[in-house]
Amino acid sequence: MSVEQMTTTGVPAEPYVTADGRQIGNVLMEMKNITLRFGGVVAISDISFDIREGEIRAIIGPNGAGKSSMLNVISGFYVPTEGEVWFRGSKRPQMKPYQVAQQGLARTFQNIALFKGMSTLDNIMTGRMTRMKTNMLQQAMWWGKAQKEEGEHREAVEKIIDFLEIQAIRKTPVGRLPYGLQKRVELGRALAAEPDILLLDEPMAGMNVEEKEDMSRFILDVNDEFGTTIALIEHDMGVVMDLSDRVVVMDYGRKIGDGTPDEVRNNQEVIDAYLGVEHD
Amino acid sequence: MSDNLIYAMEVTLNGLMAGVLYALVALGFVLIYKASGIFNFAQGVMALFAAMTLVGIEKGQVPFSHLINAVLGTEVHHFGWHLHSFLAIAFTVVVMIGLAWAVQQVIFKHLVGQEPIILFMATIGLAYFLEGVADLMWGSEIKNLDICLTSNLCMPQGINEAIDQTTYEWFGYGFFIDNLDITATIVAMVLVAALVAFSQYTKQGRAMRAVADDHQAALSVGISLNFIWVLVWSVAGFVALVAGIMWGAKSGVQFSLSLIALKALPVLMLGGFTSIPGAIVGGLIIGVGEKLFEFAIGPMVGGATENWFAYVLALLFLVFRPQGLFGEKIIERV
Numbered sequence: 001m002s003v004e005q006m007t008t009t010g011v012p013a014e015p016y017v018t019a020d021g022r023q024i025g026n027v028l029m030e031m032k033n034i035t036l037r038f039g040g041v042v043a044i045s046d047i048s049f050d051i052r053e054g055e056i057r058a059i060i061g062p063n064g065a066g067k068s069s070m071l072n073v074i075s076g077f078y079v080p081t082e083g084e085v086w087f088r089g090s091k092r093p094q095m096k097p098y099q100v101a102q103q104g105l106a107r108t109f110q111n112i113a114l115f116k117g118m119s120t121l122d123n124i125m126t127g128r129m130t131r132m133k134t135n136m137l138q139q140a141m142w143w144g145k146a147q148k149e150e151g152e153h154r155e156a157v158e159k160i161i162d163f164l165e166i167q168a169i170r171k172t173p174v175g176r177l178p179y180g181l182q183k184r185v186e187l188g189r190a191l192a193a194e195p196d197i198l199l200l201d202e203p204m205a206g207m208n209v210e211e212k213e214d215m216s217r218f219i220l221d222v223n224d225e226f227g228t229t230i231a232l233i234e235h236d237m238g239v240v241m242d243l244s245d246r247v248v249v250m251d252y253g254r255k256i257g258d259g260t261p262d263e264v265r266n267n268q269e270v271i272d273a274y275l276g277v278e279h280d
Numbered sequence: 281m282s283d284n285l286i287y288a289m290e291v292t293l294n295g296l297m298a299g300v301l302y303a304l305v306a307l308g309f310v311l312i313y314k315a316s317g318i319f320n321f322a323q324g325v326m327a328l329f330a331a332m333t334l335v336g337i338e339k340g341q342v343p344f345s346h347l348i349n350a351v352l353g354t355e356v357h358h359f360g361w362h363l364h365s366f367l368a369i370a371f372t373v374v375v376m377i378g379l380a381w382a383v384q385q386v387i388f389k390h391l392v393g394q395e396p397i398i399l400f401m402a403t404i405g406l407a408y409f410l411e412g413v414a415d416l417m418w419g420s421e422i423k424n425l426d427i428c429l430t431s432n433l434c435m436p437q438g439i440n441e442a443i444d445q446t447t448y449e450w451f452g453y454g455f456f457i458d459n460l461d462i463t464a465t466i467v468a469m470v471l472v473a474a475l476v477a478f479s480q481y482t483k484q485g486r487a488m489r490a491v492a493d494d495h496q497a498a499l500s501v502g503i504s505l506n507f508i509w510v511l512v513w514s515v516a517g518f519v520a521l522v523a524g525i526m527w528g529a530k531s532g533v534q535f536s537l538s539l540i541a542l543k544a545l546p547v548l549m550l551g552g553f554t555s556i557p558g559a560i561v562g563g564l565i566i567g568v569g570e571k572l573f574e575f576a577i578g579p580m581v582g583g584a585t586e587n588w589f590a591y592v593l594a595l596l597f598l599v600f601r602p603q604g605l606f607g608e609k610i611i612e613r614v
Contacts, residue, residue, distance in 0.1 A: 075500065096499075097499040097500060099502075101499070113494050113497035114494065115489065115493035115497060116493060118489060122486065127501055129483065129486075129503060
C-alpha cells in the first residue's frame with residue numbers, strides 16, 4: 001500500500017488531546033487494503049484506513065460509494081474479498097457478525113433494525129446480551145447470580161435511558177414510536193453493549209433539523225462522556241464536518257480523501273467528486 | 281337447575297380439558313414459527329417420537345433392537361431395568377435436545393434464507409423420516425404409557441371423586457372429570473407460566489424474542505442465530521414431549537398420535553400462528569366448541585361432528601379474520 005494512503009497529515013501520529021480537550025489514543029482498528037466484490041461488481045476497491053481510540057471517524061461519500069458496504073465489512077456482515085481487518089493490534093480472523101459484536105463492536109442500521117414488538121426497555125436490554133455472564137442453566141432456573149446480574153444490567157440500561165432522555169417511552173413497543181425516537185432507541189441499544197467501537201450507519205438519515213441536532217448532540221456526548229470510539233457513515237456533509245475528527249471520503253468504491261474535515265474540504269479530488277457538484 | 285344446563289356445563293368442562301391438549305400441540309408450532317418462520321409439520325411426529333422414547337427408556341427397551349438382532353443375529357430386547365418416571369423423562373428431554381441440535385445442524389442450518397415453502401417441505405420430510413426412525417427404534421406396536429404423572433401414583437387419590445361429590449351436593453348431579461385431564465390442565469398451566477417467565481425474564485428468553493423479531497438486529501447485538509434455533513427446537517421438543525405424554529396416556533402411544541398435528545391446525549388459525557396466548561385460547565375454544573356442538577347439534581345431524589367442526593370453524597375464521605384472534609395484523613407500508 002502506498003504510504004500516502006495510510007497517513008493522515010492533519011493530526012499527530014502519537015496520542016494527543018484535541019482542541020476541545022478529548023483524548024485521542026492509538027490505532028484501535030485498521031482496515032488494510034479491503035476489496036469487496038459481488039460477482040463482477042466492485043463495491044469497495046483496495047481501501048485502507050484506521051480508526052483511533054477515542055475519536056469520531058466519519059466515512060462519507062455520495063450514494064452508492066460503498067460506505068454501507070464498508071460498515072458491513074467492519075461489523076462482519078460482509079466478508080471482504082481481499083484485505084484484512086486488524087483490531088487491537090492483531091488480525092481479526094473471519095468472524096460471524098455476532099462474534100464481532102461479542103468482541104466489542106456495536107452498530108446501528110440505516111433502515112433501523114429494532115425489535116419492533118418489544119418495549120424500549122427490552123430493546124436496550126438486548127444490547128447487554130454480550131455483557132451477561134451467567135450460563136443458560138442458571139438463567140433458566142433464575143438462580144442467585146442470574147437474578148443479581150439482571151438487576152445490575154437493568155441499572156445500566158436505566159442510565160442509558162436517562163442519558164438519551166427517553167424515560168417517557170420505556171414501556172412502549174418501539175414499533176409504535178416515531179422515526180426519530182426509534183433511531184434514538186437503536187443508539188441506546190448499541191450503547192448498552194459499552195462497545196469499544198460504535199458504528200453508526202447514517203444516524204441522521206431521514207431526520208428533520210431538530211432531530212438531527214439532537215442526534216448530533218448525543219453522538220458528541222457519548223464520545224465525550226464515555227470516551228467511546230465512534231465510526232459513522234453519513235452523507236449530510238455539514239453534520240459530518242462539525243462532528244468528526246477525521247473523515248474518509250469514498251467515491252465509486254475508492255478512497256479519494258482522508259484527513260481532518262478541513263483537509264478534506266480543501267482536497268481537490270473530493271471537491272470534484274463530491275462537493276463540487278452544483279445543485280442550484 | 282335444569283338437567284340440560286348441568287349437562288352442558290359438564291360437557292363444557294370436558295371440552296376445556298380436551299382444549300388444553302390441543303393447545304399443548306399448537307404451542308409447539310407457535311414457538312418454532314415465531315422464532316424461525318418455519319411451519320413445523322413434524323411437531324405431531326415429534327410428540328409421537330418423544331412419547332415412544334419415553335416409554336422405551338422407562339421400560340428399558342433396547343433401541344433399534346429389531347435392526348440389531350437382524351444384523352448380528354442376537355436376541356436382545358430389554359436392558360432389564362425399569363426406570364423411575366422422572367428419570368425417564370429427564371433422559372427423554374436429553375434425547376429431544378439432541379434431536380433439536382441434529383435438526384438444526386443437518387437441515388435448517390443449510391436452508392437459512394430459503395422460501396417458506398421450502399422450509400415447510402423440509403419439515404414434511406423430517407416428519408416422515410422421524411416417524412421411520414421412531415418405528416425402527418422402538419417398534420410399531422401400541423404401547424401403554426402409565427407413568428407416575430398420569431396414573432394415580434402421583435396425583436392425590438380421588439380428586440375426581442371429590443369433584444364428583446362436591447358437585448353432587450351443589451347441583452344434585454355429580455360431574456365426572458378424568459384424573460388425567462386434571463393433571464393435563466395443571467401441567468399445561470405450569471408449562472405456559474414457565475415458558476412466559478423464561479421468555480420475559482431471562483437472557484436466552486430475550487434473545488429468543490429478539491430473533492423472532494429481527495434477525496439482523498439480533499446478530500448485531502451478539503446473538504448467535506444458530507444457537508437460538510437449537511434452543512427453540514429444544515423447547516418445542518420439550519413441549520412435544522409433554523403433549524406426547526398427555527395424549528399417549530389418554531389413547532396409548534401409537535402412530536396415529538402424529539395426526540394430532542392436524543387438530544392443531546384449526547387451533548392455530550383461530551389463535552394466530554405467532555401468539556402463545558392465541559394457541560391456548562384457540563385450543564380451548566376448539567375443545568369446548570366441538571364438544572358443545574356435538575352435544576347440542578350433533579343429534580340432529582347424526583353425530584360425529586367432532587371430526588369436522590374444528591375445520592369449519594377455522595374456515596370461517598380464515599374468511600373473516602385471517603390473522604386469527606391474537607395474530608399480528610398484517611399492515612404493509614406503501
